[in-house]
Amino acid sequence: MYRKFLNARSPLRLLEKGLQGGLGPGNLGVVIAGHGVGKTSFLVGVALDELLRSGRVLHVSMAHTVTHIRDHYDTVFEELAATTHLEDGARVHVEVDHGRSIRVYPRNSLTTAKLREAVKIETEAGGPPSLVVIEGLDFETTSREDFLDLKALAKDLAAEIWLSASSSDEKIEAPPPSIERMGDLVSVVLALEPGGETVLLRALKDHDNPDLSDLHVALDPRTLLLIRH
Amino acid sequence: MIHDLSTIRNIGISAHIDSGKTTLTERILFYTGRIHAIHEVKGKDEVGATMDSMELERERGITIQSAATHTLWNGHHVNIIDTPGHVDFTIEVERALRVLDGAILVLCGVAGVQSQSMTVDRQMRRYKVPRIAFINKLDRSGANPQRVTEHLCEKLSHNAVLMQLPIGLEAAFEGVIDLITMTAQYFEGDSGEHVVTKEIPAELRDEAEMARETMLDSVSMFSDELMEAILEERATEDQIHDAVRAGTLSMDLTPVYLGSAYKNKGVQQLLDATNRYLPSPLDIENTGVDLSNDEATLVLASDPNKPLVALAFKLEDGRYGQLTYIRIYQGSLSKGATIINRRTQKKHKVGRLGRMHADSMEDIREAAAGDIVALFGIECASGDTFTDESVQVSMTSMHVPDAVISVAIKPLDKKAVDNMGKALGRFVREDPTFRAKVDPESNETVISGMGELHLEVYVERMKREYGCEVETGAPQVAYRETISQRAEFNYTHKKQTGGSGQYGRIGGWVEPRADGEEEFDFDSRIKGGSIPTEYIPAVEKGFVDCLDKGRLIGFPVIGMKVVVDDGKSHSVDSSEMAFRAAARGAFREVYGRAKPIALEPVMKLEVEGPVEFQGAILKTIMQRRGTVIGTTEAPGTSRIESEVPLAEMFGYATDLRSMTQGTAEFTMEFARYLPAPSEVQKELKEKFSSKILDDDE
Numbered sequence: 068m069y070r071k072f073l074n075a076r077s078p079l080r081l082l083e084k085g086l087q088g089g090l091g092p093g094n095l096g097v098v099i100a101g102h103g104v105g106k107t108s109f110l111v112g113v114a115l116d117e118l119l120r121s122g123r124v125l126h127v128s129m130a131h132t133v134t135h136i137r138d139h140y141d142t143v144f145e146e147l148a149a150t151t152h153l154e155d156g157a158r159v160h161v162e163v164d165h166g167r168s169i170r171v172y173p174r175n176s177l178t179t180a181k182l183r184e185a186v187k188i189e190t191e192a193g194g195p196p197s198l199v200v201i202e203g204l205d206f207e208t209t210s211r212e213d214f215l216d217l218k219a220l221a222k223d224l225a226a227e228i229w230l231s232a233s234s235s236d237e238k239i240e241a242p243p244p245s246i247e248r249m250g251d252l253v254s255v256v257l258a259l260e261p262g263g264e265t266v267l268l269r270a271l272k273d274h275d276n277p278d279l280s281d282l283h284v285a286l287d288p289r290t291l292l293l294i295r296h
Numbered sequence: 297m298i299h300d301l302s303t304i305r306n307i308g309i310s311a312h313i314d315s316g317k318t319t320l321t322e323r324i325l326f327y328t329g330r331i332h333a334i335h336e337v338k339g340k341d342e343v344g345a346t347m348d349s350m351e352l353e354r355e356r357g358i359t360i361q362s363a364a365t366h367t368l369w370n371g372h373h374v375n376i377i378d379t380p381g382h383v384d385f386t387i388e389v390e391r392a393l394r395v396l397d398g399a400i401l402v403l404c405g406v407a408g409v410q411s412q413s414m415t416v417d418r419q420m421r422r423y424k425v426p427r428i429a430f431i432n433k434l435d436r437s438g439a440n441p442q443r444v445t446e447h448l449c450e451k452l453s454h455n456a457v458l459m460q461l462p463i464g465l466e467a468a469f470e471g472v473i474d475l476i477t478m479t480a481q482y483f484e485g486d487s488g489e490h491v492v493t494k495e496i497p498a499e500l501r502d503e504a505e506m507a508r509e510t511m512l513d514s515v516s517m518f519s520d521e522l523m524e525a526i527l528e529e530r531a532t533e534d535q536i537h538d539a540v541r542a543g544t545l546s547m548d549l550t551p552v553y554l555g556s557a558y559k560n561k562g563v564q565q566l567l568d569a570t571n572r573y574l575p576s577p578l579d580i581e582n583t584g585v586d587l588s589n590d591e592a593t594l595v596l597a598s599d600p601n602k603p604l605v606a607l608a609f610k611l612e613d614g615r616y617g618q619l620t621y622i623r624i625y626q627g628s629l630s631k632g633a634t635i636i637n638r639r640t641q642k643k644h645k646v647g648r649l650g651r652m653h654a655d656s657m658e659d660i661r662e663a664a665a666g667d668i669v670a671l672f673g674i675e676c677a678s679g680d681t682f683t684d685e686s687v688q689v690s691m692t693s694m695h696v697p698d699a700v701i702s703v704a705i706k707p708l709d710k711k712a713v714d715n716m717g718k719a720l721g722r723f724v725r726e727d728p729t730f731r732a733k734v735d736p737e738s739n740e741t742v743i744s745g746m747g748e749l750h751l752e753v754y755v756e757r758m759k760r761e762y763g764c765e766v767e768t769g770a771p772q773v774a775y776r777e778t779i780s781q782r783a784e785f786n787y788t789h790k791k792q793t794g795g796s797g798q799y800g801r802i803g804g805w806v807e808p809r810a811d812g813e814e815e816f817d818f819d820s821r822i823k824g825g826s827i828p829t830e831y832i833p834a835v836e837k838g839f840v841d842c843l844d845k846g847r848l849i850g851f852p853v854i855g856m857k858v859v860v861d862d863g864k865s866h867s868v869d870s871s872e873m874a875f876r877a878a879a880r881g882a883f884r885e886v887y888g889r890a891k892p893i894a895l896e897p898v899m900k901l902e903v904e905g906p907v908e909f910q911g912a913i914l915k916t917i918m919q920r921r922g923t924v925i926g927t928t929e930a931p932g933t934s935r936i937e938s939e940v941p942l943a944e945m946f947g948y949a950t951d952l953r954s955m956t957q958g959t960a961e962f963t964m965e966f967a968r969y970l971p972a973p974s975e976v977q978k979e980l981k982e983k984f985s986s987k988i989l990d991d992d993e
Contacts, residue, residue: 126926132928133925133926133927133928133937134937136926137925137926155780157812157970157971158971161923161970161971164923164925164939165923168924168926168927169925169926169927170926170927170928170929171926171927171928171929172928172929173450173929173930176929181929185927188910188911188914191911191914192911192914192915192918192924193918193924
């Protein structure tokens with residue numbers, strides 16, 4: 068019901084121009100960016116898009132505390148509510164909070180078995196997530212089996228799974244080898260690059276789309292939402 | 297007066313309930329010669345530990361009130377603030393932390409880091425209090441100091457380093473190995489008062505060498521000099537002490553000491569560490585606000601010759617009458633001096649000045665910056681700042697949360713009627729989160745505070761300390777009302793009853809505050825004098841009159857803005873009274889159209905328990921209309937943060953215990969007001985309207 072106003076600012080509008088109009092259930096997507104460019108905010112924007120369509124989100128992180136992640140959600144939500152003159156913002160905010168669960172693990176400690184356990188607990192407590200966000204996974208040490216397992220989880224849940232990956236470079240021309248080697252398992256790869264007063268979001272991979280030349284947009288560097296025109 | 301400030305240590309002993317901190321304090325007072333016999337907590341010998349000065353605390357074996365006591369150890373003045381451990385009393389912990397320079401974090405050698413240790417540790421971090429850790433109860437079965445040290449690193453993110461190794465554990469716990477001097481230390485005499493140094497037992501030699509290396513690795517990060525000396529194998533004890541001190545002061549290192557206070561082991565070494573590593577007042581920067589310069593931040597100097605600035609952090613009413621514990625931040629104070637309470641601007645003469653030792657007192661003539669002393673018979677509230685006449689400084693005010701729960705109390709007999717006022721007056725002065733008032737409608741006395749247990753303890757104290765027995769009503773949640781949409785008003789107040797009449801018309805609108813703030817916002821946009829300027833404050837007052845009791849459910853109205861942009865007056869009949877009445881009339885008329893809603897207090901609840909009980913814990917939250925914010929997993933345990941309406945939290949402790957076999961613990965504090973669900977709204981509205989009907993009959 069809130070989709071109309073959200074459409075206006077969701078960074079995922081980028082993919083509407085693409086082949087499947089988004090990531091799609093059962094698929095894995097990766098966003099790559101340098102340190103501090105805004106991977107968390109971007110993923111929060113993606114999650115809010117889902118939450119405002121009455122979806123359920125499981126946000127898993129090995130990079131930040133619960134409070135830190137929640138602050139990101141609050142900031143992006145408030146920006147959305149303010150710029151779209153959302154009526155009854157307080158109530159919608161409560162609903163959004165209700166549909167989201169954040170889980171924080173020590174660095175390098177998340178296994179797919181743990182993730183499945185977490186999904187089970189969340190499902191019992193409130194319902195299965197329709198979107199899973201995973202932050203801080205080390206792609207170098209994650210095996211192909213782990214990725215196969217993640218992909219299977221996405222399929223089992225009929226959910227989208229978005230992951231973030233760090234890059235040591237600010238300019239990202241192509242997916243790094245650690246992600247490239249999972250190529251067939253990852254459906255969408257996006258890159259965030261700082262570009263003066265905006266952050267540039269580009270698609271490096273969009274399903275089997277051979278032409279990615281159109282797939283780029285400018286985002287607000289604070290909230291990682293689309294810049295308003 | 298203490299002239300060398302570097303020898304003062306203002307420390308707190310903070311810990312989870314039952315970690316043994318009262319026993320530890322007792323032993324410290326014994327070894328420093330302040331008391332001459334050791335009493336155990338819980339009154340095994342019918343006397344009770346010295347720091348537990350209240351009967352109730354003795355009975356329950358817990359410490360509720362902070363008491364400050366002064367003692368001497370190896371030429372250092374140690375002021376100990378015994379801080380309470382239970383979460384409902386966190387205001388006391390926070391108030392005490394404000395005046396501390398350093399702390400000893402006591403951990404149980406068996407249970408390790410428990411949820412209350414986390415809360416207290418978070419508070420210490422917030423107030424930037426450097427700490428050393430003491431792992432207690434090593435004589436108990438299951439004690440494991442290495443595991444507790446790992447907990448400190450993993451759960452509390454400390455860079456914790458063992459400074460000692462235990463010699464034996466559990467029933468065989470005999471003494472400690474000092475990893476700096478590389479000696480074994482044993483405790484002889486009836487009460488372990490003779491520390492005997494011997495060689496490290498051969499079977500522990502290798503382990504001690506390894507532990508020393510680990511310790512030096514961590515400690516050398518804080519001193520280049522030490523690092524070089526270690527490489528050249530010429531590190532001295534002093535170099536190591538300096539590096540440990542530097543790491544401790546910057547809060548990057550937590551030295552860990554071992555012992556069993558109950559078995560009289562390890563306490564003297566902990567005192568040595570307190571002197572060596574915890575900060576003196578000179579190591580800490582304290583600030584206040586300059587009241588004569590638009591509240592600009594002001595750095596206070598621990599200098600006895602500067603103007604006086606002191607903070608009253610604790611009030612007690614006992615056998616010495618009204619006692620006020622103060623911490624002097626700047627300047628000095630002597631008997632006979634005149635001081636000013638900067639909140640009330642009242643002058644007070646210092647008749648008597650004392651240093652407190654739990655239940656006895658030592659008269660002193662003067663005290664200076666850095667010291668903690670007690671004033672006698674001075675009327676003030678906790679958190680007040682005292683200065684001399686030359687400066688207008690206030691210590692930044694401490695955050696005092698709103699009360700979230702209230703309960704009506706009724707004295708049971710004549711004696712109780714007489715003493716209730718006295719008791720409540722004292723509690724209100726001592727504890728800013730505790731409030732008491734008489735409800736003008738029901739004529740009942742209503743007390744409010746931060747949680748069920750908070751109020752229970754005061755009811756209990758009334759009975760024990762004042763012989764005042766009261767009957768308590770059901771706990772009441774502090775609901776609020778607010779409006780949810782803009783509505784316009786145009787109201788005329790007109791009365792003609794012979795003589796000069798009353799006339800005032802006001803026009804404008806009410807709306808919810810856009811910024812989400814709770815305070816009432818009044819905005820007058822009157823132009824051209826349609827309401828004479830002198831009557832505008834009366835209009836605001838008229839609206840404020842109505843905020844105490846909303847017309848939806850009878851609770852205070854928050855988050856409302858009123859804009860007045862039109863009106864009319866009469867040259868003879870208009871008055872302040874008429875405009876005040878017009879505003880009240882306008883509020884009555886417009887409020888319903890602004891769609892008022894009921895708000896309920898929502899608490900931030902943190903539950904910590906073993907991973908395997910995560911599902912059960914989530915269930916207790918879901919059953920209570922809670923919203924889970926997030927879960928943090930650490931090896932073995934998980935911490936679940938959530939927001940739960942207070943109305944659903946009664947009896948939670950019992951439920952959580954039974955759902956998790958007593959393995960989980962929780963902390964709770966007020967978070968915010970949120971709209972109550974429709975069924976609660978309906979119930980509250982019905983209750984309010986039936987009350988109005990009753991009143992009309």
